[in-house]
Amino acid sequence: MAILSVDNLSIGYQTKKGMLKAVNDISFSIEQGRSLGFVGESGCGKTTIGMTLMGLLPDNASILSGNINFMEKDLCDFSEDQWRNIRGKDVAMIFQAAMNALNPVFRVGEQIAEAIVTHNPAFSKNEVNDRLKKLYNMVEIPEHRISDFPHEYSGGMKQRAIIAMALACSPKLIIADEPTTALDVIVQDQILKEIKKIQQALNMSLIFISHDIAVVAEVCEDICVMYAGQIIEKGSKREVFTSPKHPYTKTLLSSYLSLDSDENILIPDMMETPDLIDANPGCQFSCNCNCRSTECSKNAPGWIDISKTHKAFCCEQGLSRTNNG
Amino acid sequence: MGNQKFIFNKLLEIFIIFFVILTLLFFLFRLSPGDPISKIVDPMLSPEDTLHMIEQLGLDEPVHTQYFIYIKNFFSGNLGHSFHYGEPVSNIIMDKLPCTILLFTTSTILAALAGVFLGKISAWKKGSGIDSFLSISALICHTLFIPWFALLLLWGLAYKVGWFPLGGIISPELWIENSSAFMKTLDVIHHMLLPLGTLFFIHLGSYLLLMRSSMLSVLREDYIITARAKGLSERIIRDKHAAKNAALPVITSVGLSLAFSINGGALTEQIFTWPGIGRELIFAVSNNDYPLAQACFLLIAAVVLIANLVVDLLYAYLDPRIRY
Structure with a gap:
């Protein structure tokens, strides 16, 4: 039984020029204890998905259609009060700590304790403190740093503190939105291992959002590749990495630098950004696809099953042609 | 303690700034138009008495001597007498x-x-x-x-x-x-x-x-x-x-x-x-x-x-x- 299943979800932002469809008809589900990664470039809608699952969409955004089923409840009809009850308790978010994710004028421990107290009002002061210490041990920050202020923490420690905050009430689902983007690679690696370790130890579900496919590959078991508000390929990590099918996934993977090959790096000419307000009826990627045919911009692509778990949102020619064709 | 040192430095700074203001004020008042003597000295008085009063007020001294008297008086808590009230200024202020x-x-x-x-x-x-x-x-x-x-x-x-x-x-x-x-x-x-x-x-x-x-x-x-x-x-x-x-x-x-x-x-x-x-x-x-x-x-x-x-x-x- 999936803990979260999203069906045909579309989310739009009301803009001056019209409704911008940031997320267009996406479906995915995640089982308890599994980890799912969303990869895609800036503006492909991955953060919008994360914010929707937290009920934190900005005022000009709205769910246009679809269902979000979380722990057998439909999140689409949730009132603000109902959201407040599950936020931080059943579903929590790991933010990027490099930004001001921690309030500069309150002690870090106090800010984490807030998350505990809000959802466990009956806790005594000692119980809260015990929980706080446990969390600090879990994310490997020395206990004596509990009463420090955010500016006294290093970047990596802030990120750990943010993770501790998300774990405060042992949520069923954790959404990590670019949690390591601003950290240097060594700390990044430590944090990723930390997230993965805790997720497995506590048997939580994890949705990991990043533009960095290598990072997603390190943490997640399943991967969804997004482009222009749509999922265009999904499958297990091995399937997507070893045999990418969609032309976009192929370009994404081939744009990676490799130190031990002299191969010319294929940085594709992604000249055009698809218009999300007045979208073309066909494939959104067709303007940049080097496998396209004339039909591609007219007819919408469909899901093609490659294996039981591996799917691509394309047309038959797109999958059969080679990338450099 | 950093804070104590800060307060000390700040107080020192305040003292220096205050001293500068004290000095500026002294010269500013001497540059301002209007004659203090005409204000307090009754025009009906004889020239000898007028001269006597000016001496008493120290207004015949050179400016730098006046300045030192002024500073000395200030630090001994004497702000002078109001011309109008004839009372010590500190009393009026308080x-x-x-x-x-x-x-x-x-x-x-x-x-x-x-x-x-x-x-x-x-x-x-x-x-x-x-x-x-x-x-x-x-x-x-x-x-x-x-x-x-x-x-x-x-x-x-x-x-x-x-x-x-x-x-x-x-x-x-x-x-x-x-x-x-x-x-x-x-x-x-x-x-x-x-x-x-x-x-x-x-x-x-x-x-x-x-x-x-x-x-x-x-x-x-x-x-x-x-x-x-x-x-x-x-x-x-x-x-x-x-x-x-x-x-x-x-x-x-x-x-x-x-x-x-x-x-x-x-x-x-x-x-x-x-x-x-x-x-x-x-x-x-x-x-x-x-x-x-x-x-x-x-x-x-x-x-x-x-x-x-x-x-x-x-x-x-x-x-x-x-x-x-």
Whole structure:
């Protein structure tokens, strides 16, 4: 039984020029204890998905259609009060700590304790403190740093503190939105291992959002590749990495630098950004696809099953042609 | 301890600045037009007596000697005698200072508290009717011309309607009758309401607008989303997470505006005949009462310097990122 299943979800932002469809008809589900990664470039809608699952969409955004089923409840009809009850308790978010994710004028421990107290009002002061210490041990920050202020923490420690905050009430689902983007690679690696370790130890579900496919590959078991508000390929990590099918996934993977090959790096000419307000009826990627045919911009692509778990949102020619064709 | 060293350095700095002001004031008064001698020396006196008086006042000494006498007197607590009252200036100051402190601190604190509170509400409900009403009212308050506003209050509420006394700080009959302390306090408050209201509204506007814009930028910060993601209630997010950060610039502004509020305060005191330092200053300047004017200016300088120190310390207390 999936803990979260999203069906045909579309989310739009009301803009001056019209409704911008940031997320267009996406479906995915995640089982308890599994980890799912969303990869895609800036503006492909991955953060919008994360914010929707937290009920934190900005005022000009709205769910246009679809269902979000979380722990057998439909999140689409949730009132603000109902959201407040599950936020931080059943579903929590790991933010990027490099930004001001921690309030500069309150002690870090106090800010984490807030998350505990809000959802466990009956806790005594000692119980809260015990929980706080446990969390600090879990994310490997020395206990004596509990009463420090955010500016006294290093970047990596802030990120750990943010993770501790998300774990405060042992949520069923954790959404990590670019949690390591601003950290240097060594700390990044430590944090990723930390997230993965805790997720497995506590048997939580994890949705990991990043533009960095290598990072997603390190943490997640399943991967969804997004482009222009749509999922265009999904499958297990091995399937997507070893045999990418969609032309976009192929370009994404081939744009990676490799130190031990002299191969010319294929940085594709992604000249055009698809218009999300007045979208073309066909494939959104067709303007940049080097496998396209004339039909591609007219007819919408469909899901093609490659294996039981591996799917691509394309047309038959797109999958059969080679990338450099 | 860093803080103690900071306070020591700051006090030293304040002393030096104060000394410079002391010196500047001395020369400024000697450059100003008008002749102090003609002010205190009776024209009916004989030339010998006039000369004698000038000698007695030390006005025949060269300027640098006068300066050293002035500095020496200041540090021995002697601010001279008022030309007009014939009393030691320090007595007059001590007499008037409590009235000014009462009026100024009350109005500043009330205006700051109200400005922070209303600015917070206004930013939180941005774009609503309440926000428009508060912002526009704040702008009007901010641009009010003090004498006009004060006179309007005086004319309308004191003269026409008669709710408030026309001026002063006490009703003499109440004090002669030996009423209870409670009645006396009520009487002072009754007298204070109009000047207090004037200063309150004048300051309220700028504090409210500052708090509003500060709050709006804080509400865009990431830690507000973090707070929401924890499942905190909107009231806690507004009052705890946003307001504390947003109020910091307002505190600085309160400290700095003290310096500028003195002139507004002097006008207000003058219009409501509030027996404070500001009114004394206007009187002293227009009557060439140099010792008194000098002392008033020094006092204002001291208040501004001390207010700045207090703001610095308060800031360090409220914002943990600031350590001296």
